Amino acid sequence: AAAPKPLPAYVDWKNAKALIVHSNNTMETKRSAYGTSVITPSDQLYVRNNLPPPNPSILDDRDAWTVAIEGVKNPRTLTVGELKGMGLETTAMVLQCSGNGRGYFPSKPSGTLWTVGAAGCVVWSGVPVRAVVEALGGVAAGNPYMTGTGGEVLPEGLDPKSIMVERSVPTAAMEDALLAWELNGEPIPLAHGGPLRLIVPGFTGVNSVKYIKRLAFTPKESDAKIMASSYRLTPPGEKAGPDKPSIQDMSVKSWINSPLPEDGTLKAGKALIEGIAFGGITAVKSVEVSIDGGKNWKPARFIGPDLGKYAWRQFVAEVELPAGTHTLASRATDVKGLIQPEARVENVRGYNNTSWSDHAITVTVA
Numbered sequence: 001a002a003a004p005k006p007l008p009a010y011v012d013w014k015n016a017k018a019l020i021v022h023s024n025n026t027m028e029t030k031r032s033a034y035g036t037s038v039i040t041p042s043d044q045l046y047v048r049n050n051l052p053p054p055n056p057s058i059l060d061d062r063d064a065w066t067v068a069i070e071g072v073k074n075p076r077t078l079t080v081g082e083l084k085g086m087g088l089e090t091t092a093m094v095l096q097c098s099g100n101g102r103g104y105f106p107s108k109p110s111g112t113l114w115t116v117g118a119a120g121c122v123v124w125s126g127v128p129v130r131a132v133v134e135a136l137g138g139v140a141a142g143n144p145y146m147t148g149t150g151g152e153v154l155p156e157g158l159d160p161k162s163i164m165v166e167r168s169v170p171t172a173a174m175e176d177a178l179l180a181w182e183l184n185g186e187p188i189p190l191a192h193g194g195p196l197r198l199i200v201p202g203f204t205g206v207n208s209v210k211y212i213k214r215l216a217f218t219p220k221e222s223d224a225k226i227m228a229s230s231y232r233l234t235p236p237g238e239k240a241g242p243d244k245p246s247i248q249d250m251s252v253k254s255w256i257n258s259p260l261p262e263d264g265t266l267k268a269g270k271a272l273i274e275g276i277a278f279g280g281i282t283a284v285k286s287v288e289v290s291i292d293g294g295k296n297w298k299p300a301r302f303i304g305p306d307l308g309k310y311a312w313r314q315f316v317a318e319v320e321l322p323a324g325t326h327t328l329a330s331r332a333t334d335v336k337g338l339i340q341p342e343a344r345v346e347n348v349r350g351y352n353n354t355s356w357s358d359h360a361i362t363v364t365v366a
């Protein structure tokens, strides 16, 4: 087998043993590394950059970083130092790439073939966007979108719209959104968007724009490629474009982290099935497990603290495993009663895979 790729320099502080390095800009957490203590340590958290990260010197004076707030009654450019005096909130949430689970699409869509690891449950601290907006007189009329622009310096000679990271979400999402400077108790590392990141809880990762330079309330969605045609739920054979649904809020999902096939042959008898479950834009209510590929289900029990509706819950279920080969699956339900589906929704780029069947695992017991 080929030697694992080494960690790129900007993430040399990460735990290499817990990560699968796909490329310089894409690394996922190993399924076996999630543990059972709810929070994903920053050094095990996945990384996904559409562009190479900015020069680390942007962290030299974090409080001096500026963000332009537009589309409010009194637009202003604010420093991180000023934002720190405007309000404070801490939110635990699932950060998950839109393409997490893409590796289970038989069509092998273009893009990173993540399995479960482009996701983590992390804690952000920052100022609520609604507090900033209120201080600047409120959203100016006629702006149904909140548009965040990343601070990467774009390579010359290319159409900026074709590469810039700029995403629009409904203005209503500002209610729970943060302009964050802290991740899991530390200043946000460069890889995760420091010095300042827009956090949109309940939405897929791409909507939480790193190195945010501009937060604008706008009459239209951004026409940058990453908004207009990328991250769209495009049915097979059709062409991506603004008419297709944008990948935004997440829905109910779960998966098992233990036991795993790489644990080798298990001993027949009592076994504990462990995993994680989350609701996405709503809270998760319950989760069930199956040891026969989804024919029969039994309830699992949540363990650990409940960190709010945007966080994931970890679960455990005690089962009896007879000798043989078993397909273990988990299936979550959210507070609205939506059940994690058996099948993925087929789409060209392999987004939003919540299929319990795709995430099932097969173990051998003797």
Ligand code: MSS
Binding pocket: 045, 046, 047, 048, 049, 050, 051, 095, 096, 097, 098, 099, 149, 150, 151, 152, 165, 191, 192, 193, 204, 205, 206, 207, 208, 209, 210, 211
């Ligand atoms: N931001 C910016 N500025 N840039 C880039 O590239 N990416 C995205 C987000 N944000 C970006 C941003 C994505 S796409 C994702 S996922 C996320 O981010 C990730 O995160 P981390 O921290 O993990 O790396 Mo898919 O949906």
